Amino acid sequence: MKRLFFLLPLALFLGMAVYFAKGLTKDPSLIPSALIDQPVPEFSLPALKPDKPGLATGDLKGDVAIVNVFASWCVPCRAEHPLWMELAKRGDVPIHAINWKDQKSAAINWLDELGDPYARIGHDGDNTAGIEWGVYGVPETYIIDREGRIRYKHVGPVFPEIYTETIEPLLKELRG
Amino acid sequence: MKLAILALLCLLAVPVGTAVAVQPNEVLKDAALEARARTLSKDIRCLVCQNQSIDDSNADLARDLRVLVRERLTQGDSDDQVLDYLVKRYGDYVLLKPPVKSSTYVLWFGPLVILILGIVGLFFFLRGRRPAAAVQTAALSEDEKRRIDTLLHSRDQKDG
Numbered sequence: 001m002k003r004l005f006f007l008l009p010l011a012l013f014l015g016m017a018v019y020f021a022k023g024l025t026k027d028p029s030l031i032p033s034a035l036i037d038q039p040v041p042e043f044s045l046p047a048l049k050p051d052k053p054g055l056a057t058g059d060l061k062g063d064v065a066i067v068n069v070f071a072s073w074c075v076p077c078r079a080e081h082p083l084w085m086e087l088a089k090r091g092d093v094p095i096h097a098i099n100w101k102d103q104k105s106a107a108i109n110w111l112d113e114l115g116d117p118y119a120r121i122g123h124d125g126d127n128t129a130g131i132e133w134g135v136y137g138v139p140e141t142y143i144i145d146r147e148g149r150i151r152y153k154h155v156g157p158v159f160p161e162i163y164t165e166t167i168e169p170l171l172k173e174l175r176g
Numbered sequence: 177m178k179l180a181i182l183a184l185l186c187l188l189a190v191p192v193g194t195a196v197a198v199q200p201n202e203v204l205k206d207a208a209l210e211a212r213a214r215t216l217s218k219d220i221r222c223l224v225c226q227n228q229s230i231d232d233s234n235a236d237l238a239r240d241l242r243v244l245v246r247e248r249l250t251q252g253d254s255d256d257q258v259l260d261y262l263v264k265r266y267g268d269y270v271l272l273k274p275p276v277k278s279s280t281y282v283l284w285f286g287p288l289v290i291l292i293l294g295i296v297g298l299f300f301f302l303r304g305r306r307p308a309a310a311v312q313t314a315a316l317s318e319d320e321k322r323r324i325d326t327l328l329h330s331r332d333q334k335d336g
Contacts, residue, residue, distance in 0.1 A: 012290075029226070031267060032269070033267065034267035041265070101236065131264060132254075134265040137224060
């Protein structure tokens with residue numbers, strides 16, 4: 001038994017190697033949100049379009065909702081947009097938007113071109129609400145529960161697989 | 177000549193190290209506050225470029241955070257309050273230096289623990305060896321002495 005002690009450093013090394021190797025496979029650009037299970041931050045954004053309301057903290061209480069952060073200059077937003085259009089057509093869950101660091105006219109043109117799936121759109125041209133939400137890029141997608149707490153955050157475009165595997169089950173659970 | 181070129185190269189190298197992203201219109205009028213903002217900014221990670229501080233980064237989000245830090249300082253926040261504000265929204269990740277707390281003990285103290293383990297291990301290893309080196313050798317018997325004498329003697333004769 002005592003003779004096997006010389007293997008201890010090797011075992012320690014292997015343990016650390018496995019641990020660090022696992023760390024290397026993680027995507028460093030995905031930063032865990034500090035707001036998971038926290039109430040939606042205090043914010044209030046003006047409307048992007050004259051015929052559609054803006055978005056504020058109070059609007060996110062009472063119903064399970066999706067909040068999508070997008071910008072017209074964001075290419076991956078274009079990639080995920082058909083999914084939001086599809087979901088809006090089904091109408092199961094309201095999809096709200098924060099239009100982040102964008103010009104109003106550019107965003108409106110973008111929605112005219114690709115379709116507007118959103119129930120409410122808040123215009124956040126100068127990142128005031130973005131900082132409150134801890135947004136660090138677009139697109140980002142948040143799931144809000146009935147009590148107005150953030151339950152999930154996805155960074156990057158939501159592809160159909162991510163939706164069916166993660167978001168849809170969570171929405172079902174939250175809606176009870 | 178060579179020395180002159182070297183000196184010139186050194187001069188060229190300096191601005192790279194001190195280049196900052198802070199724009200003139202961001203700078204606060206109050207020099208003391210600005211100095212605090214600069215020091216704080218050096219410890220805040222730019223979340224887009226990740227291994228740059230917001231003081232170094234030209235990213236748009238870094239600019240927003242620099243302005244935010246200055247706004248909060250002007251409003252009378254302490255340095256810790258500013259950092260708290262950011263950590264609440266972006267998580268510990270926004271700090272370039274990870275905070276010391278239970279989930280980071282391994283990170284902060286792990287290397288020290290390994291060093292101590294190594295020293296303890298080395299201590300026992302060396303202590304275990306010492307008795308072997310200090311073993312008393314038995315004195316030679318008369319017979320053995322005689323044999324050594326003959327051997328040495330015969331060698332002397334051959335050499336001579």
